[in-house]
Amino acid sequence: MHFIFEALHRRPLESKSLARARGFTAVLMSCCFLAYFGYLLYQIYADQTLLLISTSNIPDTGYTSPDIEMCVVGSDFAITSCALIDMAYNETVVPGCAGFINPGSSAVYGEWCKVFQANDSRVMFGTEGNMNLVRRVDIYWSINNVTAVSASSLAMPNVAITTYAQEFSPWRISPFDIQQLLPEQKGTWNSLQLQKYVSTSSLNDTTMIYFEPSRYRALKRNALSVIGLNNTFYDIDSIQTNQYAWELNHLSPDFEKYGNYQGQFGLALKTSNFQVQTEQRQHTVLSLLALGGGAYGAMTALYILLFGTPRLTPFGVSHNLSMWFYRGRSKLSRSKNHQQQQQQENYYDTHHITNEKTIAIDEEDLLSSTRPPSDSDVYELMYQDSKPLQQSSSSSLERTETNRQLESRVEELEMILREYFLNVEYLDALRLRRQEALPVYQQNPSNPTPTPRKSITGKD
Structure with a gap:
């Protein structure tokens, strides 16, 4: 700090x-x-990311139909027909649900599966408004060998129904794509494989399944998200369902219209908006x-x-x-400069002794050639100088005392400013650097002159 x-x-x-x-x-x-x-x-x-829960409206163009997977254990089954019901409750019956059913491969572990696929935008679900949207899809089915299905389970023969968002439909993605899923996507995938939202349609029953889409926005772990500047997400869509079941109306089965079916279920959009869960970093x-x-x-x-x-x-x-x-940098060359300075001092001492001898000889010659003044001359000079000296002595002493007090107060003020208020170490270092960089006049060590006092800014 x-x-x-x-x-x-x-x-x-x-x-x-x-x-x-x-x-x-x-x-x-x-x-x-x-x-x-x-x-x-x-x-x-x-x-640990937090979840921000919000809602988003279903687009006016509708919500794309999810993939509807249907499976039966113990026997193969058939889709006799499907009916598309629009927003005005007008029904369009498609015999055998041709163009929408993918039969899949042969049975795996005694389970036969088919899937209803809307092929992206062919069936768009809605709740109100656009009359071109679909309100409900009814699917009629029939089991080929009811006895075999009854023998494989204690429950009434039924069809297991799972709804998948198209991006997580096992009928659309390959095993290689599954391996490339993100950790958040793998969690959603595993939940679907464990049949988190599975429904059933029993024999001689009619089942109504309402689905609600939800979206999980997984935060991308990149540098921008860690900094907090920009958040980007992976959108993971899933389908939540709940169901209601009733017995079939045997008084008017209408086999001619829907085929020789044994059970029926319908799928409809539950709400006009869906929940969005968005990850947010706490820190x-x-x-x-x-x-x-x-x-x-x-x-x-x-x-x-x-x-x-x-x-x-x-x-x-x-x-x-x-x-x-x-x-x-200067520390490396300090020892070299110190040696050079010692050599200069030795050279100066040698020449200083010679100069002193020469000066002494000149002074002796000057004294010998000068006539001493007479008594009358001395008396006259003293008389002329005594009066001005007496008048200026008192004023000179006062000025000296005033200057001394001012200088003392300025020094105290500079000391207070330097030690308590202003840090001028940079100026000291800068002044020292300039003195080392520029050639400095070396004074006579035997007759040093007083170093001028430096102010707080380094000026004389």
Whole structure:
């Protein structure tokens, strides 16, 4: 966290106990924040999707008829006819249900199956409105060997009926396609194979089956969904059914119209809308940033409440990167520069001794050639200078004291600004870099001049 470095910085006039308490609190807050941030990351990794349940209307063009699978154990059976009933209850009878029945292959494990297929848009179910839609489909059937079917089961001879959405119909997809199903699709497929929504039509009974489509939108596990920017889904349609059964009306069987049937069932759409279940991620990268930012702000506010605001840092990582790079590069050549500096100092000491001897000889010659002043000359000069000195001494002392006080106050102000309000370490590093890069005048070590005081911005 950004205030941890400021917390470890002891300010002037501060007790050691306060500085240590502030540093310990900052480190503890940082550890708590990192632990919370790691917890948020784990939640993204182990995310359990939620289900958003909504409804969607059946299109005005209708709902495509599902595949209706019919199976009998112990004997083959026949479809004598089927009737398509439109929205005005007008009936269209198709003998043998020609064009809609797929007989399938030979019996598997003593079970004979057929399927009613609408071939996409030939039969569209609806509940109201469009008169071209189908309200109900009635299918009439007959078992070839009722005795064999009765011998294979304790129940009344019947036809098992399963409705499939076209994308999950075993009559439309190959075994290879089944292996390529997504995990969510495999779950739906296995439920259908276990006959989750199976109905029956018994001998000498009429059965009414109402179906309701449902859609499961499985979330695609990709980078965009993890980030939380865009969600894409796999749509998995399934059919839910419930049934009602009555005995056949033996008074008017109408065999001439529907054939020599032994049982009948009808299929109709149950509702004008269907349920949609949509997966939604609970935790994304965007939610992590939002929760992490809220926790960071709360901890920063608590720190400010306890210890006050840290120093302002007007320089960010982009400023400091260049300094870090420069320091790493200059560290490699520091030893070489140090050796060169020692050689220059030795050279300067040697020439400095020679220059001092020359200067001393010149001073002796100058003194010997100069005439000392007489007593009258000295008295005259002292008389002329005494009066101005007496007048300016008091004002000079006052100005010196005022300048000293101003300088002391400015230094205190700069110290307070540097230590409590503004972080200028970048400016210090930048000034040092420029001094190292530019040629610097080497002063005389034996007669050093005072280094000018630097202001908070580095200016003299």
